[in-house]
Amino acid sequence: MNVKKILCHCDIDSFYASIAQREDPSLKGKPIGITSADRRSVLATCSYEARAFGVRSAMPSWKAKELCPEIIFVNPDFNLYREASKKFISVLKNYSELVEIVGSDECYIDLSHLGSFEIAFEICQKIRKEVSESIGITCSIGISINKFIAKVASGINKPDALTVITEESVKDFLLNLPIEEFRGVGKKTEEVFKSYNIKKGEDLFKVPLDQLTEILGDSRGLWFYNVVRGKDDREIEVEYERKSLAVHKTFRKDIYTDREAAEELWSIAMEIEQRLKRHKSYGKTLTVKVKYADFQMITRSTTTGDIFRNVLEIYSNSLKCLKRKPLLRPIRFLGICISSLEDETNALW
Numbered sequence: 001m002n003v004k005k006i007l008c009h010c011d012i013d014s015f016y017a018s019i020a021q022r023e024d025p026s027l028k029g030k031p032i033g034i035t036s037a038d039r040r041s042v043l044a045t046c047s048y049e050a051r052a053f054g055v056r057s058a059m060p061s062w063k064a065k066e067l068c069p070e071i072i073f074v075n076p077d078f079n080l081y082r083e084a085s086k087k088f089i090s091v092l093k094n095y096s097e098l099v100e101i102v103g104s105d106e107c108y109i110d111l112s113h114l115g116s117f118e119i120a121f122e123i124c125q126k127i128r129k130e131v132s133e134s135i136g137i138t139c140s141i142g143i144s145i146n147k148f149i150a151k152v153a154s155g156i157n158k159p160d161a162l163t164v165i166t167e168e169s170v171k172d173f174l175l176n177l178p179i180e181e182f183r184g185v186g187k188k189t190e191e192v193f194k195s196y197n198i199k200k201g202e203d204l205f206k207v208p209l210d211q212l213t214e215i216l217g218d219s220r221g222l223w224f225y226n227v228v229r230g231k232d233d234r235e236i237e238v239e240y241e242r243k244s245l246a247v248h249k250t251f252r253k254d255i256y257t258d259r260e261a262a263e264e265l266w267s268i269a270m271e272i273e274q275r276l277k278r279h280k281s282y283g284k285t286l287t288v289k290v291k292y293a294d295f296q297m298i299t300r301s302t303t304t305g306d307i308f309r310n311v312l313e314i315y316s317n318s319l320k321c322l323k324r325k326p327l328l329r330p331i332r333f334l335g336i337c338i339s340s341l342e343d344e345t346n347a348l349w
């Protein structure tokens, strides 16, 4: 079945740097680099004005300073990023059920239901307007028939741009696209391509599949063979928000003492800590569940101003919950649930 797809890639323009310029308008139009106080050596990102000097993200700050002596370094503010990211995503979710969150400032959105690129264009203009009204900074959107082209399209006219590559123009677009603009082409691959005289899509298009896989390996070879032919079947992957995380234990032998219960809570807290790390999140509410041997169940919750992230916080608060009343009966089941989960945006560091 060949259903026409309309996929968009929405990307906030130099997210952290734009937030810094929004917060301090005197930074507008100036080259700035975002760098954390404790890792001052590397830039998280930089403004377009700094990029004009060749400054890039992940660059050591001394190098940025060398390329652009007037660069201003600004500390990151993750609370502001989180808040802006949430608003950005919620604007997108008003226009489609299918929103894939790629990063805090980047999403794919499926607008196939609109049925035409003209309507999608209008809607994306609206989205861009709403995003900039809601968070005070601009985003760029690429619209096309698949994720690959949409992403390339959102990047080519940045910042504050809307670029549409319709079905009819896909072929021309890809054949004329400089090889370094193909997403997935890093510096190394670019050099490899150029050593084979592959400078743009047209040159890539002429290379047979077996030769491409020989140069790049099976999966990357096939990837580039397909995308230059406008083929990318990846669907929008919607991640349903995880609202809570729970770990529990049912005991083969009932527990009778506070000390045993505390030991079990410790091991559950360790497991919770590991899972929170894996999901790059933390929680604001902690609930302890206890089931007694007679199957009666009680839960005790605590919501502190603090956040639950590491084993010590989780353990000590669960223990407090548990000790609010003495354990009068043997316990069969113990669990800890962390809810009101939030993403750990600063896991980027």
Ligand SMILES: [Mg+2]
Pocket (backbone or CB within 6 Å): 011, 012, 013, 014, 015, 105, 106
């Ligand atoms: Mg971005």
